[in-house]
Amino acid sequence: MIGAGNLATHLCRALINSGHEIIQIYSRSVKSASTLAKKINVPYTNDTKTIKSSDLAIIAVNDDSIKDIEKHICFPKVHTSGTKPLSCLKGKNIGVFYPLQTFNKNIDVNFKSIPVCVESSNSDLLQTLKILAVSISDKVVELNSEQRKNLHLAAVISCNFSNVLYRFSEEICQKEGIPFDMLQPLILETAQKIKHTTPLQSQTGPAKRGDFETIAKHLMLLENDHEKKEIYQLLTASIKKRQ
């Protein structure tokens, strides 16, 4: 395991729980390497010269550090980035192993429910990656670099951007003395709905109904908040366009 951050930590746990052996942790930072290594009881190093050869190196480091570390690895290797192409690794035994989820070191995740995207131009390695992915995840999909980059964009739009909309709502609630937790059931229901139906079908609200009176009232409330007003108008237009 190359890396000792959030993703590396969760991947190590999931792999060990599925019966795989991690033979070594490498991290630039001795502290990070030793912290993770102690948790799972394996050797560690922070010296690229002492990286041990194995069946597979999983490079779970920041996107910008992939190039620096991958050149020291001459055995089969994968990176775990959503946005970097396969071609940022050099050699013939290269691939991608990208779990689509945000990870936090201290919050346990059920890896089984996390989709894993695999890619390799080497058919033997691709097969190995699929078997490895299936052993830890219920949802394994082969995507090329262009698709993976688009999936990452779609994740940013539907998750990071939804979250800032939650923040907008929280700001409105705080300003008016409304408990923000009143919105939690509705927010959760909105996210859960798309399990059973498409976002297009589950769209509700004044824009969908063509309720111009309510839209006008909302724009009045946002009169002095140019930022939220502009986004309100754009997203309202997007909903209307999709009827």
Added chain:
Amino acid sequence: MIGAGNLATHLCRALINSGHEIIQIYSRSVKSASTLAKKINVPYTNDTKTIKSSDLAIIAVNDDSIKDIEKHICFPKVHTSGTKPLSCLKGKNIGVFYPLQTFNKNIDVNFKSIPVCVESSNSDLLQTLKILAVSISDKVVELNSEQRKNLHLAAVISCNFSNVLYRFSEEICQKEGIPFDMLQPLILETAQKIKHTTPLQSQTGPAKRGDFETIAKHLMLLENDHEKKEIYQLLTASIKKRQ
């Protein structure tokens, strides 16, 4: 119960399950009135002259129809709208009883988890509404008309607008041949996070990290999609502003 739509149907069920008695359903449409009335085994009418007096009339009709129907009701009455002020009802025994959720006739909801906002300038009626609300919901909050209107705006922003972002993601996935259901776990995780932490604390992604390379890549992918590109730029700026 004045009205026989989604909200009226769910409210009737929740009230009956909590031991309250519905004595009559009124709806402009005989068909809607009789459909709901048969489900819960109570009389119905579509004639405003035969509306029976009771402890409380719950007006669960479209916002625009409240004024037309409320004038025929001379006993205590509440409307159930998020955006209409208390003052759209006439008389002294008037109030608001607003459950914050989207309802679908055929999907069962757990009313207990749905927040109910109550309002009345009549302290006796306010007390009655609180008792009624507490009997069907675990979360009852007294809000004035201005607060309720702002809560409705916050709900539109965090729910209806998140949903159109999900649709954007689905469009990107469809265009690239990526299964959209890959995003479900991440979307659900994003919505669930705000139970334990604030949206500000749980923000992740390239805008939060200041990862300009990834942002530039995403904008390149959206080069021919002016609509999504503009919204991407605005929401990225909103996240950055909030660091």
